[in-house]
Amino acid sequence: MGNGVNVDHVLADLSSATAHEELQELIERLRDAFGVDHMVYHWVDGAGDQYGFGTYSDAWVQRYLDRNYLRVDPVVSGCFQRFNPVDWKRLNWSSRAARAFLKDALEHGLGNQGYSIPIRGPAGQFALFTVNHNCGDDAWAEFTERHGRDLILMAHYFHGKAMEIRPGRSSAPPQPLSPREVDAMTLLALGYSRAQVAQTLSISEHTLRVYIESARFKLGALNTTHAIARALTQGLIVV
Amino acid sequence: MGNGVNVDHVLADLSSATAHEELQELIERLRDAFGVDHMVYHWVDGAGDQYGFGTYSDAWVQRYLDRNYLRVDPVVSGCFQRFNPVDWKRLNWSSRAARAFLKDALEHGLGNQGYSIPIRGPAGQFALFTVNHNCGDDAWAEFTERHGRDLILMAHYFHGKAMEIRPGRSSAPPQPLSPREVDAMTLLALGYSRAQVAQTLSISEHTLRVYIESARFKLGALNTTHAIARALTQGLIVV
DNA sequence: GTCGGCCCCGCCAGAAATGGGGAGTGGAAA
DNA sequence: TTTCCACTCCCCATTTCTGGCGGGGCCGAC
Incomplete structure (x- = not known):
């Protein structure tokens, strides 16, 4: 054998x-x-x-x-x-x-x-x-x-x-996130609330929101959770 | 060489x-x-x-x-x-x-x-x-x-x-999610709102919430987004 | 030199999610 | 058999997120 x-x-x-x-x-x-x-x-x-x-x-x-x-x-x-x-x-x-x-x-x-x-x-x-x-x-x-x-x-x-x-579902060209967007997404993926993220990054919560929305847009995501999921599966953030 | x-x-x-x-x-x-x-x-x-x-x-x-x-x-x-x-x-x-x-x-x-x-x-x-x-x-x-x-x-x-x-934090044995919890997490990761998920799964939104909370607990997550991130990185759900 | 991207800030109101109760079924394992 | 777990449903109040409005400055590329 x-x-x-x-x-x-x-x-x-x-x-x-x-x-x-x-x-x-x-x-x-x-x-x-x-x-x-x-x-x-x-x-x-x-x-x-x-x-x-x-x-x-x-x-x-x-x-x-x-x-x-x-x-x-x-x-x-x-x-x-x-x-x-x-x-x-x-x-x-x-x-x-x-x-x-x-x-x-x-x-x-x-x-x-x-x-x-x-x-x-x-x-x-x-x-x-x-x-x-x-x-x-x-x-x-x-x-x-x-x-x-x-x-x-x-x-x-x-x-x-x-x-x-059997490529399945890939082939979507991942649009890169800006450094601040990566920061925001990463901290959100780690479980921080928006208020905590804003404090951690030393920016106002509104500014943070702009990043999140921008990232959501780039990722074609329907909400923050979706954006996090996409960013993770596309390897744009690493947690 | x-x-x-x-x-x-x-x-x-x-x-x-x-x-x-x-x-x-x-x-x-x-x-x-x-x-x-x-x-x-x-x-x-x-x-x-x-x-x-x-x-x-x-x-x-x-x-x-x-x-x-x-x-x-x-x-x-x-x-x-x-x-x-x-x-x-x-x-x-x-x-x-x-x-x-x-x-x-x-x-x-x-x-x-x-x-x-x-x-x-x-x-x-x-x-x-x-x-x-x-x-x-x-x-x-x-x-x-x-x-x-x-x-x-x-x-x-x-x-x-x-x-x-280095068992590290994998010493926390990845507690498996129940089928319903996997369903819920997966749909949330796909961008569905809670209402949509509940409708898709044909259950009440309250029931859905129980699953999400249960999954959050099992995953040691602080909020839903965190739970999704952990479920994804631990391979418990696939989107 | 304008245009677009990135960085930063404010206020408001409605939508959605969260946290805490409670209650009942059925099936599978110990 | 009893215990445990998955599954299902309901109400309450509070926190958080989302969407829309406005503003400013800095840089690099076309």
């Missing part, structure tokens, strides 16, 4: 991929190269819609979606709270729903071993890169030990490609 | 590191191994305080903090909006503040070339891993091309260690 894999070639192919189908084909090749049962990339959008590709059976993917397993799957919730890759054995399978999910998964052809890598994008995009296999604990530990780094890189590259292919 | 680097050894040492000093020592070794001028890990915390280690001079680090360059540094804002590693040349240095910052940086011993990797943790932790050097464009392109993958891995491992060593 997974001896002598040369990831470099595949990653080179990956960097030239431009469509969903290529990624799908690529992940199948990687699955074969690593000699595991399944390899899956699964993007979970904050709004709940999902995107992915991989080698799970269509039946299982459909069942996962139908049953809304996203809200039950300990792999998703576990990875969402972690940074490092995680072996499925270390997740919390104690709830009844989780055990039912696992049983269902095994019946749909998944292996008993899994290893998932959480990965995140700038606007909170969250995805999982998972390898799944049927084997004993020792063999699996050796596999993950040997290929952990390659898997991290693959997760990274797949996520980058997925975000390219 | 950077020929025949064996990252594996250093990464092995990295996984056993347990203290800030070890990380500092390690990054210096890596800097030498890669033969670049500087190598820096820089964590920007959700509340604006910073942590890091690396090979920039103390004078420059101090100046960066004193002058609050965090709010000006195009590397930070640029990486914050991206997923893939970025060459400093591709960032937007057009603002006056950015150019002044760059001039100051060069005068404090930084090289003209830089390559930074954004990296994110589960609760919105955001960090940069940067290599900096003084050389021509071609040599630099070759360097980043050759070592890009190693750098990604190093960024990943350093970030993992930094989060271990």
Whole structure:
């Protein structure tokens, strides 16, 4: 399982991929190269819609979606709270729903071993890169030990490609804020009231208001909260 | 520059590191191994305080903090909006503040070339891993091309260690929001007024208020705007 | 040399959000 | 089973925000 894999070639192919189908084909090749049962990339959008590709059976993917397993799957919730890759054995399978999910998964052809890598994008995009296999604990530990780094890189590259292919909602040219506007937005994002911000910046509350309105206008925001949200997601302020 | 680097050894040492000093020592070794001028890990915390280690001079680090360059540094804002590693040349240095910052940086011993990797943790932790050097464009392109993958891995491992060593305020376990709370926060972040949110969710405005207050409490936020900011930076909602 | 951006200040009135009470359902976990 | 949590609804008074009016000075670019 997974001896002598040369990831470099595949990653080179990956960097030239431009469509969903290529990624799908690529992940199948990687699955074969690593000699595991399944390899899956699964993007979970904050709004709940999902995107992915991989080698799970269509039946299982459909069942996962139908049953809304996203809200039950300990792999998703576990990875969402972690940074490092995680072996499925270390997740919390104690709830009844989780055990039912696992049983269902095994019946749909998944292996008993899994290893998932959480990965995140700038606007909170969250995805999982998972390898799944049927084997004993020792063999699996050796596999993950040997290929952990390659898997991290693959997760990274797949996520980058997925975000390219599926840009979602970016592409709005962020209009820069003036220094004072940045100050105002930043302090507001930190929870200061307008009065406090004005005092902190040693300006009148009215002047502050002018900045806020100006920033709101530049950001195309409907109110202050909206402006803060946009400034944050566009990286115009950092808190 | 950077020929025949064996990252594996250093990464092995990295996984056993347990203290800030070890990380500092390690990054210096890596800097030498890669033969670049500087190598820096820089964590920007959700509340604006910073942590890091690396090979920039103390004078420059101090100046960066004193002058609050965090709010000006195009590397930070640029990486914050991206997923893939970025060459400093591709960032937007057009603002006056950015150019002044760059001039100051060069005068404090930084090289003209830089390559930074954004990296994110589960609760919105955001960090940069940067290599900096003084050389021509071609040599630099070759360097980043050759070592890009190693750098990604190093960024990943350093970030993992930094989060271990410095739980910081993430020691406040990010209390999850209930589905309704997420709905409310999300719509507010999109600019809806409370009345609109209540109508959209088909609940009374009073009920909505309970959610907002509950979310505010869970997030330790002082007001709604603050709550939205925290929810966004902690990745609890996505807009 | 005007024009636009940024910086700063005042007053007023209406709209919206906040903070403090209270009360009841249902479902899931311990 | 009991306890906890999510979810739903209501009134009150107060604070805060928003929108509109007016004014001034400084700088850099066209």
